[in-house]
Amino acid sequence: MRRPMVAGNWKMHGTRASVAELTQGLGEMPIPSGIEVAVFPPALFISQVIDGLEGKGIIVGAQNSAVQPEQGALTGEVAPSQLAEVGCKLVLVGHSERRQIIGESDEVLNRKFAAAQKSGLTPVLCVGETLEEREAGKTLEVVGRQLSSVIDAFGIAAFANAVIAYEPVWAIGTGLTASPQQAQDVHAAIRKQLAVKDAEVANKVQLLYGGSVKAANAAELFGMPDIDGGLIGGASLNADEFGAICRAAGN
Ligand code: 13P
Numbered sequence: 001m002r003r004p005m006v007a008g009n010w011k012m013h014g015t016r017a018s019v020a021e022l023t024q025g026l027g028e029m030p031i032p033s034g035i036e037v038a039v040f041p042p043a044l045f046i047s048q049v050i051d052g053l054e055g056k057g058i059i060v061g062a063q064n065s066a067v068q069p070e071q072g073a074l075t076g077e078v079a080p081s082q083l084a085e086v087g088c089k090l091v092l093v094g095h096s097e098r099r100q101i102i103g104e105s106d107e108v109l110n111r112k113f114a115a116a117q118k119s120g121l122t123p124v125l126c127v128g129e130t131l132e133e134r135e136a137g138k139t140l141e142v143v144g145r146q147l148s149s150v151i152d153a154f155g156i157a158a159f160a161n162a163v164i165a166y167e168p169v170w171a172i173g174t175g176l177t178a179s180p181q182q183a184q185d186v187h188a189a190i191r192k193q194l195a196v197k198d199a200e201v202a203n204k205v206q207l208l209y210g211g212s213v214k215a216a217n218a219a220e221l222f223g224m225p226d227i228d229g230g231l232i233g234g235a236s237l238n239a240d241e242f243g244a245i246c247r248a249a250g251n
Pocket of ligand 1: 009095167171172175213232233234235
């Protein structure tokens with residue numbers, strides 16, 4: 001059985017004070033047994049959050065990491081080996097905000113994916129279509145292509161140590177959530193695409209849904225057979241709301 005995971009992507013939010021408050025709230029939150037809980041603070045606050053959550057059973061990840069595993073002359077970047085050294089376990093790769101706003105290409109993302117794994121981090125590969133692509137009936141084609149980019153470069157075995165997050169771009173931060181069936185359909189297609197290459201890897205990989213998940217809609221989404229939890233943006237900035245989403249995954 002796959003363990004459900006609920007992960008909070010804090011994006012570019014927070015001050016030292018608000019991060020301290022949120023970290024304390026998360027530390028006091030009861031975590032349902034059998035689920036994994038993770039948070040992705042801005043890089044600046046990762047060490048603060050790791051220290052604040054020590055012994056609390058919450059995994060800390062990074063929102064981004066460099067294209068090379070080792071530290072070096074690469075101004076402004078953070079090496080995945082540095083993230084691993086301070087205690088990060090996960091890193092987001094290919095969030096739509098980085099694909100679209102920063103302009104990260106599949107080629108750059110592949111390098112980040114490989115560098116993360118080489119450093120002992122588990123990449124969380126984010127895929128998803130825009131509204132225009134969905135309306136043109138291209139959802140599965142777009143998501144399939146984003147996934148193929150990694151499979152073609154590194155083989156299916158790369159997904160034995162990775163998480164996939166399906167985040168339709170039109171549902172991110174908009175209050176529009178994919179219906180449980182819409183999300184399930186894409187998750188099932190992702191798992192099928194992996195299963196063609198390796199059924200065991202496909203069956204084991206955690207597939208998270210992201211896009212306006214909140215306490216009110218989490219249980220229904222997480223109840224779908226191929227949805228193994230969520231990647232939560234806005235609602236993860238409130239410990240009570242995030243805690244309620246975690247409980248929905250635990251039921
Ligand atoms: P929201 O939950 O704010 O829609 O963000 C989703 C997301 O992008 C998580 O990575």
